[in-house]
Amino acid sequence: MESVIERIEKGHFWKFHGGIHPPEMKFLTTNKPILQLPMPAELVIPIQQHIGEAGEVIVNIGDAVVKGQALTRSTLPISVPVHAPTSGKISAIEKATIAHPSGLEELCIKLIPDGEDTWRERTICPEYKQLSKSDIIEKISNAGISGMGGAGFPTHIKVSTNAQINYLIINASECEPYITADDLLIREHSSAILDGINILDHLLEPAFILIGIEDNKPEAIQALKNATKDSDKIKVCVLPTQYPVGGEKQLIMALTGTEVPSGVLPTTLGIVMQNIATCFAIADAVIHDTPLIKRVVTVSGQALEKPQNVWALLGTPVEFLLQECGYPQQEKKHIVMGGPMMGFSLPNSQVPIVKTTNCILAPSEQEIPNDNQEVECIRCGQCAEVCPSQLLPQELQWSAKAKDHQQLNTLNLFDCIECGACAYVCPSHIPLVHYYRISKAEIRQQNLLDIKAEKAKVRFEARKLRLEREKLAREEKHKKAAEARKARMNSGTPEANNEKSAVAAALARVKAKKAQASSESTSSTEDSNIAPATEKNPQVAAAIARAKAKKLAAKNRQDTPESQTTENQTSESEESTVKPDIVDDKKAKIAAAVAKAKAKKLATTNKSDETSSTSSEKPKDISPADAKKAKIAAAVAKAKAKKQQADKTKEIEATSDDNVQTSIKDEVAKGDIPDKKARIAAAVAKAKAKKQQAESK
Amino acid sequence: MTIIIAILVIGVIGLTFGALLGYASVRFKVEGDPLAEQLDALLPQTQCGQCGYPGCKPYAEAVANGEAINKCAPGGDDTIKKIADLMGVEVQPLDGNHETDNTPKVAFIIEEDCIGCTKCIQACPVDAIIGATKQMHTVIIDECTGCDLCVAPCPVDCIEMRPISQTTRNWQWDLNTIPVVQIDEVQIDATPQGKEV
Structure with a gap:
């Protein structure tokens, strides 16, 4: 050492x-002191001006802020806040073009200065050695x-x-x-x-x-x-x-x-x-x-009348700096942020100054001719001689053009500091660094995708395992329950005997049902089936009723309008499940969803079943006109539903879907939750539209 | 006599090598199918099932057993090329049955329309949707693979696939959208010297 x-x-x-x-080219600005600028009309402060994570905005539009007040906050370690460079009012928090080569928009805080430049309270601390580290x-x-x-x-x-x-x-x-x-x-x-x-x-x-x-x-x-x-x-x-x-x-x-x-x-x-x-x-x-709210920026280039260094508040638009340094009004502007070697061209001059901006370059036409003619590499090797990282720029270039990521990693692409020395000496004018930047971005993206894929794989495997486990647990439970039932039935007590007879009765019913099914007397089937079903859990009954209704509908399509039958059946079953005291909006929603699901299912059964489609009530061809009609009907229904809801009438004529209507009526009677009702109406209309489509198919 | 010796020698050699091979096959046994593993690593792991198999791994196994290599729609041509390289077969264009649009997307639930039916939760292969019965559901965007499987089961059509927006973090240095400019120093000499901007 x-x-x-x-x-x-x-x-x-x-x-x-x-x-x-x-x-x-430093002589342009070295002979003048740093200029204090007047206050710009608006400051645009990007919430992220550093490597790492952006903070969370802690001010609102319209807030008055004072100079030095923090505008963002973050609990993450690799994050720093941004501050108000002067006192004023927050006029907007929106996306704006930021100082980035892509010219993409990111979240920025816009501040209109009030001209007072009022500081927040500060505590001067000359004896910093008293403070802990x-x-x-x-x-x-x-x-x-x-x-x-x-x-x-x-x-x-x-x-x-x-x-x-x-x-x-x-x-x-x-x-x-x-x-x-x-x-x-x-x-x-x-x-x-x-x-x-x-x-x-x-x-x-x-x-x-x-x-x-x-x-x-x-x-x-x-x-x-x-x-x-x-x-x-x-x-x-x-x-x-x-x-x-x-x-x-x-x-x-x-x-x-x-x-x-x-x-x-x-x-x-x-x-x-x-x-x-x-x-x-x-x-x-x-x-x-004093927080970091201003910095020295070199505004240079031969296009300027008075190039010099300025104290720029963070968030000052580049345009303002150029005006202050005598930039001539011209149609086609070319402005570079950063130096000529590592900087990037700005998409427009409204981009704000950020913490890392050390230079704004406005070169003249002579400094930047636009004859950027890239020609083939002549393998002179000058780039390798000047590379400060001792890489092989021409090898990198070929691999970058071929998108050979593995080879790029072997050649240590990520040790490139993008200084631009290779491109500077290249007699073929190859923009080498740009190729490297593209490849770096691609490799980074690929790595992210790989990580994501790996994560998805793990989650997928975990889910499969979980489903397997749940299935086993369910089977185990069912087995245990069956065993318990058996044991109980065989115990010989009067209850067990009752159960036994119940089982026997059920078996008999099943047999009867089978017989009925074979004789195809549909109406009697329905009666005998609904009767025992209602004894069970009402939900199960509803499900059975629905299933039957569907079957019936398929069979009776020639005699009665299909949709009506289905809906009547379901409305019956729904009503059996609905207890008037617990009627609520959620049920209505569920009903709508059920109706929709049914419509979907019907559509699929119709598609698969050839006979039913041929014997369909509406023997129309599947045409876009039908779909359109259905949509129009849906829209009409929706509109009607809305109107009715507005009028608070208790009768709803627009919807023919009885079960949902009932629930809607209940709600109308209650007279609350109007927006939900509208949504339900919409869902009903949607379901109907779908159903109609299905039928026409 | 010589013939007997020759036969014996050959026989002994054969037995020795047979024993060696037998030992090696037991000692260096590889669990699972290494080819299927390698193929699985190439697939995008969206678990979308568009290939007709229930997930990426089953498709990888099928490819290892001779299934067509061009059925992975989310992977697109890049993945087909990688699989072709690994398998040593010709690159094929993507199976015509699939959508060719493989821009990265994520599912988005329109939350005010969600009725809380949990159907999408059951459909999601990577458990990227959270929610409970009759409660609003939402998608964990970071975990969503964009497989599309949750869209069809939704009874109220409140799930849509939205493309991932471009930010400064995933920007790909697209040369066509920004001007590439070389700054030339007039002062140096007559030969133009390019500079990176």
């Missing part, structure tokens, strides 16, 4: 593989701080590690072209940044703190050196400018000579890295009790 510090003190650093030197971490978490370098990982998770930390690395390298936000922040607020670094020092207790900064920011380097000159622990490490030295693994390699293995977090190597803007936010949160 000593040698690492010795080397750093001598100004010797390690070199990571590859890297490129794109034109820096967990209190500080809670403050950081409640302030909604997530990594401001680009990834947006919640900071409180990164700093609540228990591991022994050798190096705390502060990333101030800002290697991407155009971006100068961190540079300006260091120049103007180096003391606040130092406070933030000291808080991190207090939390993590690292052996050394290394600030990695590229040698193209002399003023910022001077500011940092001045601020840290009293501390031996903090080393300002001036690195040679090379893209992408600001990548986490690349900066660790450059400063400590340690290569972070694939799939390993730097924490396990005793290294924690924080962005310098995050340090500023931490100081603000812990000492000034």
Whole structure:
């Protein structure tokens, strides 16, 4: 470890593989101070601006909020809240286009500022060392701080590690072209940044703190050196400018000579890295009790009249920033969020600034010609030379195009940091990173599907087992009950004798029924059957009656209208089951469902039974006209039912389904639950329509 | 004499190898059908029964025993291709009896219409519907496989299949919907150098 510090003190650093030197273009914005912007007319605050889970919205439309008030809340650990950037009124909570390459819409809170900029109550706490570590971490978490370098990982998770930390690395390298936000922040607020670094020092207790900064920011380097000159622990490490030295693994390699293995977090190597803007936010949160509600954004590009860095409230539309920096009115806008290497084109300029937005790029036509002509790979191998992760970009490209996911995993696609160096040097203009991104998304999706399939399989197996178990249990129960009955009957008591005779009577009845069935005298069957059935459970009776009614209906179709018979039968049986005192809406619903189910069943029996379909009362062809008619009838019935319900009349003429009618009448008489009634009417109408269709078939 | 020795030697060798094979078949016996297991892993596990078998595993077993490989509608062409690779047979187009639309969907219960009949609960192969008799039912979206089996039994037609909406989490980096732009640095030199945006 000593040698690492010795080397750093001598100004010797390690070199990571590859890297490129794109034109820096930082001169556009480095010479102007950070501009304070006026208040925009509306702020759009996406509820998720970090990696992890979104919080739950805790404000309502129309609420007046004050500056710094939390708008979301979450109990999940990997989640941070968002705050109101100013005081005002919540005008909407709706989906809006967010800062994401897809241009998809996600839930956002819209805030109309009242211009007062009233703060919530804050408690300034300069003596943070008095606080316990967990209190500080809670403050950081409640302030909604997530990594401001680009990834947006919640900071409180990164700093609540228990591991022994050798190096705390502060990333101030800002290697991407155009971006100068961190540079300006260091120049103007180096003391606040130092406070933030000291808080991190207090939390993590690292052996050394290394600030990695590229040698193209002399003023910022001077500011940092001045601020840290009293501390031996903090080393300002001036690195040679090379893209992408600001990548986490690349900066660790450059400063400590340690290569972070694939799939390993730097924490396990005793290294924690924080962005310098995050340090500023931490100081603000812990000492000034100010949540993360604004950040420095570089608004640059040659299309702008006055490109410069601005303090932007989170949620400020990009359009507003562009106007403030002199963006000419033009039809076709091309705006990039993030730097030119890793940023993405915005679908429109109403997208809000979020916690990870460090740059808005408005390039001129010369900076971005639209002749993006991808040609075949010529296998020059330049991409492999510049890849900072030592991957094989051209191999990856072929596998990505072939969708060979296995090969992509073998080639370690997920170690690609999407820095864009390969695409930058590619003489064939192949948008390599885009192919990798598509493949990454596909592989992630496939993994999710695999997990889901595995889960479904487990659930399916569990259900099968459960059904099997239930079946066995049922059989066991029936067997036991039968045995018990037998034992009771054979015990010789008078009750047993009674039961025996009852069984004998039942057997006789069954025999009689069989005889009757063979002689096909349907009416007598019905009488003799209903009589014993009613003695039993009324529900069973109803079921039997229904079944019979159906049979009857099939047989009597030539003599009587089918539907009427069925319904009359069912109404009888239903009435037998219905006790007037417990008539309620649920029963009506059930009745409707029963009617429907019956209609369905009838339809199927009719389909299977050829004779019944030929002897059907309505010998019409199955035509769309019939279906239409039925639908119209249903609609008419529905409308009528509604009208009647409105008039509160006690007679319902529209429905011919007697049993349901009865229950509806009961309810009308009661005069309550009107909406449910309407629903019942609708269900009845539906059932009838279905039945009619079935009949016409 | 030589012939007898030769026969003996051959016989002994045969017996030895026979014994070895016999031992190996007992010692390294594989429970179940490994091919069916592999096929089962390829199937989407929707348990929809569209293939005519009661679940994915029975279909996997049937395919292992020579059933057509093109009957899995939810898996679509991708699954057929994977099965064909594994079985070493020709890729076939999806069986014409099935719907070709295999966009991911989940069941949705229109709760105000639900009468609480529990028919859909009984139909669900993965127990993704919760509810009780005469109580409103609802679908656990994360567990729903989109198999469609609950739609038919519903007596009041209150279940519909809704496509899973696209969010930033499941977005697939579709190049056609966003402009792919290369930023070119005019300052460097005459040869254009592409940059990733």
